[in-house]
Amino acid sequence: MKYLSEYRDKKLxxxxxxxxxxxxxAPLRIMEVCGTHTMAIFRHGLRSIxxxxxxLISGPGCPVCVTSSAHIDGFLHVALLDGVRVAIFGDxxxxxxxxxxxxxxQAGGARVEVVYSPMDAxxxxxxxxxxLVVFLAVGFETTIPLVAATILEAYRQNVNNFAVFSSHKIxxxxxxxxxxxxxxxxxxxxxxxHVSTIIGAAAYEPIARDxxxxxxxxGFEPVDVLQAILMIARQVxxxxxxxxxxxxxxxxxxxxxxxxxxxxxxxxxxxxxxxxLGVIEQSGMAIRQEFARFDAEKRCDIKLTETPEPKGCLxxxxxxxxxxxxxxxxxxxxxxxxxxxGPCMVxxxxxxxxxxxxxVV
Amino acid sequence: MKKLETVxxxxxxxxxxxxxxxxxxxxxxxxxxxxxALEDSAVLETDRGRLAFSTDSYVVDPLFFPGGDIGLxxxxxxINDLAMRGARPFCLSLGMILEEGCPMEVLRLIVDSxxxxxxxxxxxxxxxxTKVVPKGKGDKVFINTSGIGFVDKGVDISASMARVxxxxxxxxxxxxxxxxxxxxxxxxxxxxxLRSDTMALHNLVQxxxxxxxGAVHTLRDPTRGGVATSLNEIAEAAGVAxxxxxxxxxxxxxxxxxxxxxxxxxxxxxNEGKCLALVQAEYAREILQAMRSLPEGxxxxxxxxxxxxxxxxxxxxxxxxxxxxxxxxxxxPLPRIC
Numbered sequence: 170m171k172y173l174s175e176y177r178d179k180k181l182x183x184x185x186x187x188x189x190x191x192x193x194x195a196p197l198r199i200m201e202v203c204g205t206h207t208m209a210i211f212r213h214g215l216r217s218i219x220x221x222x223x224x225l226i227s228g229p230g231c232p233v234c235v236t237s238s239a240h241i242d243g244f245l246h247v248a249l250l251d252g253v254r255v256a257i258f259g260d261x262x263x264x265x266x267x268x269x270x271x272x273x274x275q276a277g278g279a280r281v282e283v284v285y286s287p288m289d290a291x292x293x294x295x296x297x298x299x300x301l302v303v304f305l306a307v308g309f310e311t312t313i314p315l316v317a318a319t320i321l322e323a324y325r326q327n328v329n330n331f332a333v334f335s336s337h338k339i340x341x342x343x344x345x346x347x348x349x350x351x352x353x354x355x356x357x358x359x360x361x362x363h364v365s366t367i368i369g370a371a372a373y374e375p376i377a378r379d380x381x382x383x384x385x386x387x388g389f390e391p392v393d394v395l396q397a398i399l400m401i402a403r404q405v406x407x408x409x410x411x412x413x414x415x416x417x418x419x420x421x422x423x424x425x426x427x428x429x430x431x432x433x434x435x436x437x438x439x440x441x442x443x444x445x446l447g448v449i450e451q452s453g454m455a456i457r458q459e460f461a462r463f464d465a466e467k468r469c470d471i472k473l474t475e476t477p478e479p480k481g482c483l484x485x486x487x488x489x490x491x492x493x494x495x496x497x498x499x500x501x502x503x504x505x506x507x508x509x510x511g512p513c514m515v516x517x518x519x520x521x522x523x524x525x526x527x528x529v530v
Numbered sequence: 531m532k533k534l535e536t537v538x539x540x541x542x543x544x545x546x547x548x549x550x551x552x553x554x555x556x557x558x559x560x561x562x563x564x565x566x567a568l569e570d571s572a573v574l575e576t577d578r579g580r581l582a583f584s585t586d587s588y589v590v591d592p593l594f595f596p597g598g599d600i601g602l603x604x605x606x607x608x609i610n611d612l613a614m615r616g617a618r619p620f621c622l623s624l625g626m627i628l629e630e631g632c633p634m635e636v637l638r639l640i641v642d643s644x645x646x647x648x649x650x651x652x653x654x655x656x657x658x659x660t661k662v663v664p665k666g667k668g669d670k671v672f673i674n675t676s677g678i679g680f681v682d683k684g685v686d687i688s689a690s691m692a693r694v695x696x697x698x699x700x701x702x703x704x705x706x707x708x709x710x711x712x713x714x715x716x717x718x719x720x721x722x723x724l725r726s727d728t729m730a731l732h733n734l735v736q737x738x739x740x741x742x743x744g745a746v747h748t749l750r751d752p753t754r755g756g757v758a759t760s761l762n763e764i765a766e767a768a769g770v771a772x773x774x775x776x777x778x779x780x781x782x783x784x785x786x787x788x789x790x791x792x793x794x795x796x797x798x799x800x801n802e803g804k805c806l807a808l809v810q811a812e813y814a815r816e817i818l819q820a821m822r823s824l825p826e827g828x829x830x831x832x833x834x835x836x837x838x839x840x841x842x843x844x845x846x847x848x849x850x851x852x853x854x855x856x857x858x859x860x861x862x863p864l865p866r867i868c
Contacts, residue, residue: 173790177849179777212795214852259864263540272861276536283864285716285792391850506860507546517793517864528855 176390177213185395186218193402196222198354200490201394202344203361204231204518209389211527223398226353226490229343229446230361231518232308233260234488234511237442239473240336241266241512244305245274247334247469254280254300256290261307263506263515267476271305287312287319287333294323294331303465304333310367313337313454314428317435320456320463332465335456338441340364341372342452348380353490357383357401359394362416367432369424370414377412387415435460442475444512445485484511487520494524501525540861544754544800547861568763569688570614570751573681582617584608585676593636593671595714597706597725600673601643603802606730607753608677609651613732614749614805616687616739617679622648624658624675629668640671651730653677679732684743689767691747696836697814698772699807701734701821702727702829703780704757708799709788712863716792722784729803734826738807738817745817748808751801755859758797760806761844762858771839774856776849778833797846798859808836 175181201207207227210216216225229235245266248255255271262283263272275281280300284290287304294302306316316333323331340361347353360373365386373384383404387397397415404410414420432454441453456464465471478485481499486492494500494513504510506525513519540547557566564572571584588604605622612619624644628637648655655675706727713724731751739746748768752760757779765772781796789796803826809817814832821827839845844856 173786179849179851182850211854212848213850214846214848214854215850217852217854218850262864263861272538272540273536276538285718391848507540507550526855526857528857 173390176388176392178392182391182395185392185399189223189395189399189402190220192399192406193220193223194406196224197356197398197402197405198224198226199357199359199398199401200226200228200353200355201359202228202230202340203359203364204234204516204520205363205389206230206359206361206394207520207523208518209391210394211523213391215391215394216529219398226355227487227520227523228490229347229443229488230309230340231513231516231520232338233264233516234484234513234519235338235443235445236264236307236336236512237444237475238267238478239442239475242268242476243466243471243473244334245269245271246471247303247305247465248274248279248281250469252300253469254282254293254297254302256282256284256293256302256304258307259283260516260518261305263509264512265509265515287316288322291319291323291328291331294328298330301330301332301468303469306333306335306337309338309340309361309364310432311363313436314367314431317431320435320460321431323463324460329462332463332468333456334465335436335454337436337454338443338452339438339454340368341376342449343443343446344376345379346446346449346452347489348376348382350489355382356405357385359397360384360386362386362388362393362419365416365420365424367425367428370412370420370422372424373412377410381410383410384412385415386412386420388419445488479510482511484513484521487513494521497521538861543859543862545759545859545861548754549858567688567690570611571617571679573615573617579683580681582612582615582679582681583676584611585674586611588673588675589669590711591669592714593640595710595726597710598728598802599640599643600671601640602647602728604673604675605644605647605651605653606728606802608675609653609730609732610751610805612677612679613735614687614751615681616685616735616746616749617681618736619651619653619677619679619732621654621656622675622677624655625673626658626660627668627672628660628662629670630662630665632670636670647730651732685739686744687739687746687749689748689750689764692764692768692770692808692836693747694770694836694838695811696747696808697811697832698774698834698836699809699814699818699821700757700779700831700833701731701805701807701827702803703782703785704801704804705781705785705789705796705799707802708756709785709794709796711800712792712794713788720784720788722787724784724788727801727803729826731803731805731826734821734824735805737824738820741816741820742813745810745813746807747810748806750806752804752806753802754800756796756798756800757806758844758856759858761856762842764806764808765844766842769841771837771841771843771845772834773837773839773845773847774834775847778831780829780831794863797856798863
């Protein structure tokens with residue numbers, strides 16, 4: 170298949186691994202920022218074919234995993250309000266909050282719809298004029314412009330029974346906060362391919378410069394990931410730390426200006442609580458005052474309260490790349506996909522879910 | 531978090547949540563050795579030989595989809611459950627639960643499909659029942675079918691019969707039914723020809739088990755939960771390990787493309803006209819040829835083998851040349867964010 174099979178070519182993969190071995194001058198610590206990268210690395214068994222001294226560390230790039238408990242509980246609160254129907258991307262459905270999950274809320278009678286696009290949520294609002302349809306918005310730059318476009322559409326069409334509960338976050342401030350931690354000592358970052366289609370490879374230039382780290386934007390197929398690892402190995406050998414783009418078929422240097430403009434037209438940066446990482450300045454995206462009538466938090470008068478993480482749960486350190494799920498006393502015991510303690514176990518991009526599902530052979 | 535105390539959609543997914551429900555509620559109340567084997571159908575000793583008995587309910591939404599409808603599924607599904615024990619399907623029952631207001635034309639179309647599937651497979655519907663529930667208490671049409679079949683002497687096929695060294699065959703491509711339903715439900719139209727694979731497999735099964743007595747050890751139709759979950763069930767029941775090769779597993783390119791877009795893994799998608807066969811290695815080629823000689827097995831392939839690794843472990847050799855665990859499905863497959 171065009172754009173798929175050629176990036177899974179066994180011979181090409183073998184030659185990339187040979188090249189990594191040849192070029193590499195020292196052990197490498199590489200963080201894959203994005204949850205989809207974590208999943209791809211596990212799904213294709215890449216850890217099992219890479220040299221043993223290349224350590225791949227999963228980062229904070231799974232949007233539902235870094236959503237604070239206050240927001241998760243807020244989502245459940247909204248879903249249980251009379252006259253409300255919530256629309257979500259599938260990833261949120263099973264995420265446990267302190268009072269339960271949306272899946273449980275649905276079984277108890279709440280109206281929860283899994284949609285494929287925020288525009289589908291707007292369609293639901295038009296279909297159910299007697300209800301308030303709330304899109305529970307979790308995601309990074311990849312999905313924020315879509316939600317912005319949907320709010321603008323609702324504005325244009327004057328749809329009054331549609332609102333967005335924004336838990337949106339943006340990636341660069343989180344990377345700055347994370348990489349400021351001297352314990353991490355990374356050689357390179359696999360920069361998130363989907364987010365980068367919007368923000369562009371240039372967005373990582375300050376990170377490469379400030380933290381002396383190689384930043385490679387790449388895609389999600391085995392050849393993409395291995396190509397990026399090779400580029401990091403080469404930069405380390407040549408004592409460089411630059412931004413390079415290994416995902417030219419989707420990402421350009423400057424990003425998608427139109428999408429960024431849409432995002433900033435509707436949303437503005439605010440300080441934001443990240444699960445496991447704490448409050449990061451200007452890392453959240455809140456709905457601007459001009460569009461306040463589409464802001465579910467204001468409209469439903471929601472008060473967010475942070476609840477402490479469940480006892481023993483290591484998600485925070487796992488999201489920071491300091492621990493792996495294997496280190497967690499709850500992993501596979503009290504915390505399983507059927508009875509998750511933290512979101513990382515049930516998100517389709519969660520590190521714990523990846524370790525549970527694909528294991529270590 | 532509190533233990534789930536209500537029925538969730540995941541309990542019907544065919545994955546771990548379903549298994550937990552069966553163990554916690556059904557087996558704990560109704561335990562007996564035949565039921566506890568959790569096979570696709572029960573095989574019972576009688577004075578006149580061995581009888582296979584199975585039941586299945588059909589609640590698919592939408593009722594009509596490319597490649598089939600709920601009527602075809604209701605006939606094929608129960609025939610296949612009987613066939614997976616090596617039984618010759620003999621007859622079916624048909625239980626219909628109809629919602630008030632369901633158009634008569636819909637019902638006519640479905641029953642005509644049932645007639646067609648029953649005639650083509652040579653398995654008659656010999657008894658039936660109809661109930662109507664008030665509007666809003668059902669979803670147009672729910673169907674239950676039960677089936678009886680006979681198991682020939684010398685045929686002994688079950689998940690627990692899988693042996694180290696067995697070769698694993700899949701009778702055709704994976705994921706067609708599951709992805710067709712998911713894309714229909716989401717209202718996503720795709721280029722190409724996504725269609726359900728619903729079909730009866732009893733003729734294919736009779737052909738392969740007739741080749742060499744005792745050569746076929748295990749048969750499973752990987753319906754809900756997909757190939758991944760069926761292989762885990764077999765590995766656990768037989769106390770063996772399983773290794774499969776990603777490159778050898780047939781998947782239609784349309785299915786692959788749709789899975790990429792929706793973030794699905796075809797290993798976990800339902801099939802309604804495919805079977806996994808675990809067979810003695812020396813007969814594997816012959817059985818493969820026999821499968822391929824029939825239209826229902828035209829795309830059959832050898833996808834892996836039973837190994838003496840840790841009991842219950844299923845490992846995938848990836849296309850990239852790596853290895854990873856294949857675990858059971860947990861709950862309903864859901865599309866991802868990005």
